[in-house]
Amino acid sequence: MSKEKLLEVKNLKQHFKTGRHTTVKAVDGITFDIFKGETFGLVGESGCGKSTTGRSIIRLYNATEGDVLFKGESVHGKKNKADLKTFNQKMQMIFQDPYASLNPRMTVMDIVAEGLDIHGLVKSPKERQARVFELLETVGLSKEHANRYPHEFSGGQRQRIGIARALAVEPEFIIADEPISALDVSIQAQVVNLLKDLQDRFGYTYLFIAHDLSMVKYISDRIGVMYFGKMVEIADSDELYKNPMHPYTRSLLSAIPLPDPDYERTRRRVEYDPEKDHDHSEEPVFREIKKDHWVLCTEKEFEQYKTEMK
Amino acid sequence: MENILEVKNLHVSFDTYGGEVQAVRGVTFDLKKGETLAIVGESGSGKSVTTRALAKLIPSPPGRIKEGEILFEGKNLAQLSEREMQKIRGKDISTIFQDPMTSLNPTMKIGSQVMEGLLKHHKISKKEARKRTLELLDLVGLPDAEKRIDQYPHQFSGGQRQRVVIAIALACGPKILIADEPTTALDVTIQAQILELMKDIQKKVDSSIIFITHDLGVVANVADRVAVMYAGKIVEIGTADEIFYNPKHPYTWGLLGSMPTLDNEEESLVAIPGSPPDMLNPPTGDAFAARNEYAMEIDFVEQPPMFKVSDTHYAATWLLHEHAPKVEPPLAVQSRMKDNLHANVPGERKKEGDRS
Incomplete structure (x- = not known):
């Protein structure tokens, strides 16, 4: 389509x-x-x-x-x-x-x-x-x-x-x-x-x-x-x-509280630190990591995200 | 566990030109030492008025505590004079307000604002108060306190x-902390930090928290017990697990059904039709009846009493009466339930820690 x-x-x-x-x-x-x-x-x-x-x-x-x-x-x-x-x-x-x-x-x-x-x-x-x-x-x-x-x-x-x-x-x-x-x-x-x-x-x-x-x-x-x-x-x-790739997206998703006490007791929040979480060797570009899934990343991160992909 | 606060049959009304607005109509609950009680409900349900009445922060006139008792350390706060109340407010009972942008004085350094309560309630020198303030700012996780203490809110x-607002509220080591939507104005990531901070501090100072919010996700995160308010009454009260996994009141079903979950695939939201009743003329019978698809004839005639579900769980709905027909809650709510009766409902939430 x-x-x-x-x-x-x-x-x-x-x-x-x-x-x-x-x-x-x-x-x-x-x-x-x-x-x-x-x-x-x-x-x-x-x-x-x-x-x-x-x-x-x-x-x-x-x-x-x-x-x-x-x-x-x-x-x-x-x-x-x-x-x-x-x-x-x-x-x-x-x-x-x-x-x-x-x-x-x-x-x-x-x-x-x-x-x-x-x-x-x-x-x-x-x-x-x-x-x-x-x-x-x-x-x-x-x-x-x-x-x-x-x-x-x-x-x-x-x-x-x-x-x-x-x-x-x-x-x-x-x-x-x-x-x-x-x-x-x-x-x-x-x-x-x-x-x-x-x-x-x-x-x-x-x-x-x-x-x-x-x-x-x-x-x-x-x-x-x-x-x-x-x-x-x-x-x-x-x-x-299901597959958040960018560390900021992950941190954002992990911060949402859900109406479920059991889940809340075990939820672990992921912190986002732009300094630590990124490869700073080159300017990040928007790349297509999977069909219709785009992430802002560097060449090195791109390879890394690809292997993490579920 | 021992009760630190008991509220009995509290009625709060506001006299307006249009007549008497019955904001709170007979609220009864108790608060145990060291626990977090969350009060949830829509705007206008009376949750903020209830907690303001506890600290006697209702402007009078037009507002007045019409009836009822607020028992705290053997005293009935409802009867205390303003002068006596000033000794308790800020010291034993303190409040964190919703909007951090407006609840600080823009012309005062934050250090002085935190110190204010300390100097008022304790006989200590300015120097000691400043030292204590630095500790407090440290406790609430404000970096570089030494420098920040002399800055203004806009910075x-x-x-x-x-x-900072939390530091002010904690300054005198309150026994009861009332948090009125403390995270509603904040971003999710910041909200998560503040909630973690509050839980952390509660462990350290062992105070009881009354947490007002309309976000059920936040409730699930912080609450030991939950009270659901509608039209000036508590319609259901129980432990967090009981309210989320075995809700009994149709209004609680409605609230839970109108929150989307993250991992459901295709499921439509169940909105509660209509809008809350006018508290100038509260309806006879169950106030929720007009919006309730499970309403029976008696709901329009007589107010339901609190039916006991378990030792800790009570709900005010005629559905729990022994002669009431058996009804099943909406599917969206059933899928959240965790008791054995509903174990094989499709769409049961999978337990997951794999999102990160």
Whole structure:
């Protein structure tokens, strides 16, 4: 089965100037593809550049270097207004904080319909209303909610409104930046199930950014692990959990507590020390260690990882 | 083992313009010496309010302890005046708050913040207090304490700040340590370090810990006993093994079912439908009934009492009544259970230490 590339990220760099001579290299040359219809999970600790990556892909930031191709077209290339508009329609974002990402002065109806208005997707107020009701039903709210304001909703419901807003313009690709981190466990499951269900029904492609690895494993087809602005490992999600190769991935996996006391009593955490755990004789490069399993490593490490492979 | 704290039928309410919010509605539990009791539940379940009431940190008004007793060393804390309470707070009972970014004073050197409690509760000189502070910073694993003691909070990372907060809480050698979501704001790797630190320290100073969290993975890691709270009540309480491997309350099933495990292949998450009840008008009967697929008619009429499962394990659900129909917990939960009844359920978690 040949998979169609929906998004190609090529050597993306995002540097921020923080002083006259200092720059923060938030994202420092990462390359990966996202295929049509899949969920790509991006994990890493805070400050590793995973959110910046998401924001650069949707061009909330202009990339310092490198490029992002969406269906073969450059996202960061020059665009006229009309092109930009059609592009914006195809890519949408769901934000982390359901409390801060909804305008408190707008009704749910207006929040959800904003994209419809901007892109001229509805002809009459009647059609607009009908579409909003339909969207609210899709995400598990009811049409009675349309005339209320964000403060009248719980966190989980607000996140559903955020999802309805992203879906309104019929996007193909959705970036979900920690969509469940601010929610309760039981509500997290509701939202994740909703995202999965929507994907089954409409064939969306997701970039799912999170630090909760067990949830990422559950929702993603493939996972990329980031560390200090670099992608250190990419693999199918089962493969990554069974065969973590990069020492950072191993340390990250060994740190997750699981709801199982017996397992917790025997869990041993692996520490990651970049100084000790790596061969520093040459610059590490991204290498394919097994089909579709990529690791950032040097030639020597590459040989070593290969022998460790199960 | 001897009880260090006994909470009996605690009710805490907040008087608001909308009416009386009954945040805690009759909580009873005890805390044994040297143990870690984890309290889990969704936001709004009353877990934070319960523990704040223990340290009398409920702002009053609007909050008040309506009813109940908090027995600590023969004293009923619920009746103590603020003045008497100040002698206990920070000394015998201290709290680690959730957010290390906001629980430190940004304008004070961390050394002075750790020392504050020492100087207040013990008659010692500044010099001695400083020496003790250095020891504490060392104990919580802050390197280079000699230098760091004169630095300000903004010079520390999130994990380091939480270590400082823990040092403050430990300063006077508390008998009870209340940790209110101490790792929720931290990354998994940092979280793991802090949890190891807390367990390590508990061994050294032998205090009892009440650990509030909504992360069941963390619970499994730290807890000796677990209390599950819902809508201001404890709905199930037992040892960690009993709660994880033999849960009885449908709400506990729901919580466990909505956590994905790492090694299951294809298994869908069981979300708990709906949202928690409004505590302005708590429902009659079992508060969980409206979200409970196993609810029976009686659940909407009468609150279930605590049924005994074993000497240490109690659950408040009518399902445990002798006349109740036998129900099986959802498959996702059965696969976690470890008693012999469910030994051959497919998808049983394999024991593994081979992930590293």
